[in-house]
């Protein structure tokens with residue numbers, strides 16, 4: 346399958362979405378990322394039982410703290426997809442990129458450039 | 460352990476407004492165990508504060524450090540050379556931390572980054588419950604090992620009160636009536652009769668009512 350997805354996305358591979366760390370996500374924003382999303386397996390299908398559920402809770406936490414800082418919480422999301430769903434991966438990548446484009450550059454980066 | 464909660468970010472941001480060089484200071488004691496003030500949380504808070512500063516177009520000079528403990532002068536001393544170089548220090552140890560820090564470094568404004576809430580333990584990962592109010596005269600063995608001071612909303616020594624219903628305390632359906640549990644436990648242990656003992660009013664002198672407490676161990680003092 347040769348599927349197109351936006352080239353601006355930098356993929357960081359983890360053994361399980363449950364391994365994603367609040368600090369990793371925040372560091373991305375500190376370093377100027379416009380958006381971050383976590384792609385985990387379908388709920389109920391986690392090889393380690395609850396990794397993807399924990400990832401979602403961490404993403405929700407990051408949403409709250411970003412909001413407290415006045416950064417749009419929509420800049421971080423959690424998506425569930427199965428590893429057999431290549432087209433869905435590409436679709437999510439396109440949709441999330443479109444949404445972030447709509448939001449514009451991260452206010453963190455903008456201030457840095459100023 | 461001593462359990463705490465992070466303060467709202469807005470409150471912390473207000474504390475350090477106009478303070479350029481800031482240190483977020485963690486502690487490897489209780490607050491590390493209850494995931495609120497250890498190295499990890501120092502990293503998270505410092506990163507958030509840097510994001511806020513960058514967003515405001517300010518220099519993000521927020522540094523991170525975690526001491527072995529903030530309730531022992533020997534560890535606080537590790538900051539002797541550097542403390543006065545900061546415009547603000549946010550201590551995310553229990554309430555002892557900011558106090559020991561400001562006693563040792565009177566010129567540096569020290570702010571509490573967490574709210575110290577209670578003495579308790581982990582009920583499950585991410586959930587903690589209150590267990591002790593440091594009354595200074597432990598009596599839990601008389602109540603099946605369950606503390607009526609810390610865990611009864613009215614700190615009743617002769618309970619339950621009339622509000623106990625369906626095992627729950629009258630203040631909220633989410634709070635167990637500890638007196639219900641005490642009776643159940645003593646019954647299961649075949650010790651129900653012991654609860655017939657009427658306890659006189661507790662002497663609160665050993666608790667906070669006797670004023671701030673201090674403990675001197677002559678055998679250890681140097």
Ligand code: SF4
Pocket residue numbers: 590591592593594595596597598599606607608609
């Ligand atoms: S009786 Fe006093 S010392 Fe013992 S657990 Fe209760 S509050 Fe703490």
Ligand code: SF4
Pocket residue numbers: 610611612613614615618619620621622623624627628629630635636637638639
């Ligand atoms: S209902 Fe139980 S726990 Fe609540 S105040 Fe009464 S005796 Fe104490």
